[in-house]
Amino acid sequence: xxxxxxxxxxxxxxxxxxxxxxxxxxxxxxxxxxxxxxxxxxxxxxxxxxxxxxxxxxxxxxxxxxxxxxxxxxxxxxxxxxxxxxxxxxxxxxxxxxxxxxxxxxxxxxxxxxxxxxxxxxxxxxxxxxxxxxxxxxxxxxxxxxxxxxxxxxxxxxxxxxxxxxxxxxxxxxxxxxxxxxxxxxxxxxxxxxxxxxxxxxxxxxxxxxxxxxxxxxxxxxxxxxxxxxxxxxxxxxxxx
Amino acid sequence: xxxxxxxxxxxxxxxxxxxxxxxxxxxxxxxxxxxxxxxxxxxxxxxxxxxxxxxxxxxxxxxxxxxxxxxxxxxxxxxxxxxxxxxxxxxxxxxxxxxxxxxxxxxxxxxxxxxxxxxxxxxxxx
Numbered sequence: 138x139x140x141x142x143x144x145x146x147x148x149x150x151x152x153x154x155x156x157x158x159x160x161x162x163x164x165x166x167x168x169x170x171x172x173x174x175x176x177x178x179x180x181x182x183x184x185x186x187x188x189x190x191x192x193x194x195x196x197x198x199x200x201x202x203x204x205x206x207x208x209x210x211x212x213x214x215x216x217x218x219x220x221x222x223x224x225x226x227x228x229x230x231x232x233x234x235x236x237x238x239x240x241x242x243x244x245x246x247x248x249x250x251x252x253x254x255x256x257x258x259x260x261x262x263x264x265x266x267x268x269x270x271x272x273x274x275x276x277x278x279x280x281x282x283x284x285x286x287x288x289x290x291x292x293x294x295x296x297x298x299x300x301x302x303x304x305x306x307x308x309x310x311x312x313x314x315x316x317x318x319x320x321x322x323x324x325x326x327x328x329x330x331x332x333x334x335x336x337x338x339x340x341x342x343x344x345x346x347x348x349x350x351x352x353x354x355x356x357x358x359x360x361x362x363x364x365x366x367x368x369x370x371x372x373x374x375x376x377x378x
Numbered sequence: 379x380x381x382x383x384x385x386x387x388x389x390x391x392x393x394x395x396x397x398x399x400x401x402x403x404x405x406x407x408x409x410x411x412x413x414x415x416x417x418x419x420x421x422x423x424x425x426x427x428x429x430x431x432x433x434x435x436x437x438x439x440x441x442x443x444x445x446x447x448x449x450x451x452x453x454x455x456x457x458x459x460x461x462x463x464x465x466x467x468x469x470x471x472x473x474x475x476x477x478x479x480x481x482x483x484x485x486x487x488x489x490x491x492x493x494x495x496x497x498x499x500x501x502x503x504x
Contacts, residue, residue, distance in 0.1 A: 194487070195487075196483050196484065196487050197483055197486065197487075198479055198480070198483045199479050199482055199483065200479060202476055202479055202480070206476050206479070206480065209480065210480040210483055210484065213480055213484060214484060214487075217484070312476070
């Protein structure tokens with residue numbers, strides 16, 4: 138690339154006042170050239186104010202849309218403002234912004250449209266319950282089969298997308314289980330994704346949205362959703378833009 | 379016996395039809411959603427006028443249904459259709475609602491930015 142690509146870091150946050158400030162700070166430390174957008178998904182706490190005070194651009198959704206709707210808003214912003222690269226980082230602080238350059242390198246050097254940070258490749262010290270690991274394993278096998286390449290962490294929300302993927306996501310982003318479903322969508326549209334091993338912080342605050350008991354139920358629902366996705370009409374991807 | 383059922387079902391269908399018409403007239407039900415309701419009312423009303431058709435040997439033989447159960451089954455099928463139709467409508471509305479919320483948020487951000495840039499700082503409310 139001739140000039141520095143315009144980069145946006147999208148941080149979806151729903152009631153994350155305890156962690157969002159720190160995440161914004163860290164992202165700004167590691168990527169001073171990037172713009173930081175916090176998508177406040179109808180929080181009832183001080184998420185919006187804190188993010189704003191830390192110097193992030195804050196997109197306030199009028200009510201809670203869920204992670205899919207929030208992420209898509211971020212991608213719409215990225216698309217309309219002409220960003221070349223969008224990086225999504227969770228607002229709860231589980232992703233280490235220091236790992237972002239790894240994602241960017243994959244986008245640039247391996248000609249991938251989307252780079253996905255995986256907790257399961259390499260020597261990540263990620264600890265999860267047996268049930269969650271099993272659920273994750275079955276899910277990743279199923280998605281690998283559909284997509285036709287090996288993917289290890291379909292629920293990872295630590296991703297970087299290039300302009301082509303930004304355009305796709307701004308128009309079509311899965312709403313129910315966005316992370317795994319987005320992989321299927323990318324595959325259907327012929328975009329290339331690559332996984333990158335990343336380290337994961339234990340959560341700064343708050344509980345995982347997927348508890349131990351619900352992880353099996355979650356897996357079944359995601360499998361169903363992906364199965365349905367396979368039969369959906371493929372969205373038309375405009376060239377350029 | 380049959381005439382009693384005919385009257386009851388005829389009355390019910392009539393009430394359904396009049397009720398639907400009233401709702402449309404008062405603008406509380408949009409026409410596009412009312413077609414199935416009108417159709418249900420109309421068909422059951424016809425049943426009460428011409429039960430002979432549904433009692434004919436032919437219909438009874440192929441469906442194994444008698445008049446009352448036939449009406450119940452058909453009304454139930456229509457209800458299923460209506461519920462399915464509503465699910466489709468709700469899905470569409472949910473989707474549009476999401477698009478609107480996102481557009482609203484993006485515009486609000488744009489507006490704030492514009493205000494910040496064009497107005498002198500001390501006039502901008504926090």
